[in-house]
Amino acid sequence: MKPVRQPAGRLPVSMSVNGRPVELTVDARRLLVDVLREDLGLTGTHIGCEQGSCGACTVLVEGRPVRSCIMLGVQADGCDVTTVEGITPEDGLNPMQQAFREHHGLQCGFCTPGFLTTLAGVTADEYPDEESVRELLSGNLCRCTGYEGIVDAVMAAWGRDR
Amino acid sequence: MTSRPSHIGAHVARVEDDRLLSGGARFVADVSLPGMLDAAFYRSPLPHALIESVDTADAMGLPGVAGAFTADDMTDVSPFPDFDRNARPVAIFPLARGRVRYVGAPIAVVVAHDRYEAEDARDLVSAELEPLDPAVSVDEALAADAPLLYPEWPDNIVIQSAVTNPDAMAAFEGRTTVSGRYQVGRHAGVPMETRGVAAEYRDGRLTVWTSTQFPHIARTMLSYCLPLDETDIRVIAPDVGGGFGVKAEFYTEEVTIPWLAMRLGRPVRWIEDRREHLISACHARDLTLDLEAAVDGDGRFRAVRGMAIQDLGAAEMYPYGFSPAFAAVSQITGPYRIPHQSVGVIAVATNKTPCGAYRGFGIPEAVFAMERLMDKAADRLGIERREIRRRNLLGPDDLPYRTSSGAIVDSGSHRQAFEETARLTSESLDRWQARLAHDPHVRLGSGVVSYIEGVTPSYFATSGHWTSFDSCSVRMNPDGTAVVSVGVSTSGQGLESMLTSLAAEALGVGRDQVRIVMGDTDRTPYGLGSWGSRSTNVASGALREAADVVMDKATRIAAHLMEASPDDITVQDGRFSVRGTPGASVTWRDVATVANIRTIDLPEGVKPGMQATASYEPPGIEHHPDEFGRLNGCATYTNASHGAVVSVDVGTGKVRVLEYIVAHDCGTVINPQIVRGQVVGGIAQGIGGALLEKLHYDEWGNPMSTSFLDYHLPTATEIPNMVVRHFQSPAPAMPWGAKGSGEAGIIGPAPAIASAVEEALSDLGVAEITRTPITAPHVLSLVTSSVSAGRREERENSR
Numbered sequence: 001m002k003p004v005r006q007p008a009g010r011l012p013v014s015m016s017v018n019g020r021p022v023e024l025t026v027d028a029r030r031l032l033v034d035v036l037r038e039d040l041g042l043t044g045t046h047i048g049c050e051q052g053s054c055g056a057c058t059v060l061v062e063g064r065p066v067r068s069c070i071m072l073g074v075q076a077d078g079c080d081v082t083t084v085e086g087i088t089p090e091d092g093l094n095p096m097q098q099a100f101r102e103h104h105g106l107q108c109g110f111c112t113p114g115f116l117t118t119l120a121g122v123t124a125d126e127y128p129d130e131e132s133v134r135e136l137l138s139g140n141l142c143r144c145t146g147y148e149g150i151v152d153a154v155m156a157a158w159g160r161d162r
Numbered sequence: 163m164t165s166r167p168s169h170i171g172a173h174v175a176r177v178e179d180d181r182l183l184s185g186g187a188r189f190v191a192d193v194s195l196p197g198m199l200d201a202a203f204y205r206s207p208l209p210h211a212l213i214e215s216v217d218t219a220d221a222m223g224l225p226g227v228a229g230a231f232t233a234d235d236m237t238d239v240s241p242f243p244d245f246d247r248n249a250r251p252v253a254i255f256p257l258a259r260g261r262v263r264y265v266g267a268p269i270a271v272v273v274a275h276d277r278y279e280a281e282d283a284r285d286l287v288s289a290e291l292e293p294l295d296p297a298v299s300v301d302e303a304l305a306a307d308a309p310l311l312y313p314e315w316p317d318n319i320v321i322q323s324a325v326t327n328p329d330a331m332a333a334f335e336g337r338t339t340v341s342g343r344y345q346v347g348r349h350a351g352v353p354m355e356t357r358g359v360a361a362e363y364r365d366g367r368l369t370v371w372t373s374t375q376f377p378h379i380a381r382t383m384l385s386y387c388l389p390l391d392e393t394d395i396r397v398i399a400p401d402v403g404g405g406f407g408v409k410a411e412f413y414t415e416e417v418t419i420p421w422l423a424m425r426l427g428r429p430v431r432w433i434e435d436r437r438e439h440l441i442s443a444c445h446a447r448d449l450t451l452d453l454e455a456a457v458d459g460d461g462r463f464r465a466v467r468g469m470a471i472q473d474l475g476a477a478e479m480y481p482y483g484f485s486p487a488f489a490a491v492s493q494i495t496g497p498y499r500i501p502h503q504s505v506g507v508i509a510v511a512t513n514k515t516p517c518g519a520y521r522g523f524g525i526p527e528a529v530f531a532m533e534r535l536m537d538k539a540a541d542r543l544g545i546e547r548r549e550i551r552r553r554n555l556l557g558p559d560d561l562p563y564r565t566s567s568g569a570i571v572d573s574g575s576h577r578q579a580f581e582e583t584a585r586l587t588s589e590s591l592d593r594w595q596a597r598l599a600h601d602p603h604v605r606l607g608s609g610v611v612s613y614i615e616g617v618t619p620s621y622f623a624t625s626g627h628w629t630s631f632d633s634c635s636v637r638m639n640p641d642g643t644a645v646v647s648v649g650v651s652t653s654g655q656g657l658e659s660m661l662t663s664l665a666a667e668a669l670g671v672g673r674d675q676v677r678i679v680m681g682d683t684d685r686t687p688y689g690l691g692s693w694g695s696r697s698t699n700v701a702s703g704a705l706r707e708a709a710d711v712v713m714d715k716a717t718r719i720a721a722h723l724m725e726a727s728p729d730d731i732t733v734q735d736g737r738f739s740v741r742g743t744p745g746a747s748v749t750w751r752d753v754a755t756v757a758n759i760r761t762i763d764l765p766e767g768v769k770p771g772m773q774a775t776a777s778y779e780p781p782g783i784e785h786h787p788d789e790f791g792r793l794n795g796c797a798t799y800t801n802a803s804h805g806a807v808v809s810v811d812v813g814t815g816k817v818r819v820l821e822y823i824v825a826h827d828c829g830t831v832i833n834p835q836i837v838r839g840q841v842v843g844g845i846a847q848g849i850g851g852a853l854l855e856k857l858h859y860d861e862w863g864n865p866m867s868t869s870f871l872d873y874h875l876p877t878a879t880e881i882p883n884m885v886v887r888h889f890q891s892p893a894p895a896m897p898w899g900a901k902g903s904g905e906a907g908i909i910g911p912a913p914a915i916a917s918a919v920e921e922a923l924s925d926l927g928v929a930e931i932t933r934t935p936i937t938a939p940h941v942l943s944l945v946t947s948s949v950s951a952g953r954r955e956e957r958e959n960s961r
Contacts, residue, residue, distance in 0.1 A: 030278070043192035044186070044187075048356075053870040084185040088184040107654040107656065107843060110355040110404060111354045134878040143352060145843050
């Protein structure tokens, strides 16, 4: 017979999500992505693989891109967390989102929030040319676009000719 | 109506983008209902076994668990009907009954308060499985002593059509023959959103949210399997995160989850994880084409004959996994004048995940074989590879042309597209040779291929049940805005945007006055969904008919209000005017208010209301192949030529696509950005299938590709820049002349890249590339064996 797993303990977590303070108690084993999606209703963050390889669940933790499907909610205790909802202006879209729209950088849109949060966590100077931009984007999988529209959007949003 | 600024061909932003970019979209996993439970499946760990018993007692003992079920509990469920009378019946049942035929087959399901608890409990399910010998390959499954997947059958053949076309056979007499065995490996669509189902049973009605490409077909199938009438079932396909054919299958989980919701009286949700997806969502391709051509000395193909051999996996997939093989045969001769063909099909059950649909649906396999054979014939006859295609390609004077495989090619730019691609590819190769000449490890090559692709197809050949129609309902609100509901649904292609433009065009309103409704069986007329590059054509055909009815009535009301003749009424941007009478006008709001509210102002004989529903069957489609497998199964045919420029590292075997060229013709382009996105996205998937993606099994039938670490999707660094040229040969019989662009891009990469790799390595005399994926180890083995063969030859010569 297989071992019965002991129920995980519950722990308090306090963090800032999209600029608002959040206090909740979660199972120690609960993934950050489930805390965001299920407990806080922020369903813009998507789950594509639960193995940390596709990038759909990327959020910003302390300003850096993180795979929320392989990070525990309790590990975000005391952190600033930003999701796609948090990088979207109250009215309309931010310049990178507008560039995605203008350059057909999305089709089904499932992977899109992960690309946007990845891009929100870096500065253009770190990725000076198309090759380095593609290298940056290679951590996020997209199955629809062939990446063309995404690369176009990034280059345009960062003010570069292609 | 007079000419006015058109939405057709205009660059317009997609209407669906804002919600997708802001996190506001709603996918199945975002459906949350009070009291909702999560389900987890216990799946077979063995490729072939008898189920002796299943013990769920320990699972039931965990806190939070609401139930654990096996097939024995589903006494009120019917198996999927077996519609195709030519195929052996498989009687798909939602949970395995008595036997499992692949690793991943669902045996039991556990429902709990949340997914963590459901998976804990699932891990406590134990099944006594009596292992059986597996048949992992077609060869094993066809062996005389093969284990039978369906013991009631005499062998493992699900369907076969052995054809012998005497004209084709006669053409082989006295001609050069070229033959090969070409295999497109097992891979799949792998959308970024996995499958998922949520269901609620309330007040005697079942509501099912499912990530599907065909909600109406899903509803009908549910009514066949569950004790419910169709009117008591509502299927909703919310935002769907990519389909690619994977979600144009009706899956057992789409019965199990609704059944659980009914059984437990609570909403139930199941969101597939990626491992489950890679072993239980449909696989695809895995088709071998044994193909032989009779060729004249000048390179003209006179006939092809052979066999399409489909490794079906366990065959428990509906619609049928063998259908792509038949599609391949029905378009085997492609854009070439080949007078005769005789190609049979055999589809064999094996102990692997069942095959189903994937973008391209048999045509990538057909084109890989045909184009490889073209290259081989060229090499054999000493004709340049591009020249042999020129000698066989359809020209403008040939059209319309009925190919020997049955397709009626009504229009196209076969030669133009080819010449454009050949020219651009040569230029590209020259540029890259100049850039990379200094690298001694790298060799460059290019390949150019051509194909046609049938679009807007019959579904009868695929499903054995449904045919090809679709529907549209147009409803004008009193304020002059339009609600347009359709039976097709979107999985990311941009259909909302396409139909918004077409509805605005047909109704003479602005795009912002149109709202498209799709993906909800309660709110849309019956239709067959989105697959087969059909949606724009079938939905717009129905839309145009419905809009004609509405516009006729609106014109009469507008004429009455302006005391003019209906013949003189024009409409633009939501305003009706009288031709030749400047200043006289009424708005769509005025007209729709009269129709819906102030009906006392209607002209005599015009009834109130402003809405119409129409259904559209695309013309010219045949639903049954003839005795030689010939079938015009599609309403029209796109064409394209693809060119790949590659580098091959002879030290590692790594193939890099440096640039990709495509000249593509899908008739009238309604939205250029969307068409380009479809073509480029399809090519990217094609490159993945050509170089990287393989659903690998070990010799015992264990799946080895169960995560993105061992199933390699292309990333932004593997996909090259693409040069895309559009030709527009309108489809004569299609609304707006459009053809459908959804699938075509995926077809070219495998044969173009194979040809390019061979050219790059031509001075090494490597063996022919006959299968995909063309992985680095595969290329390296070709290089190594050619080098060692060369050394052997040298040694022998020096003796």
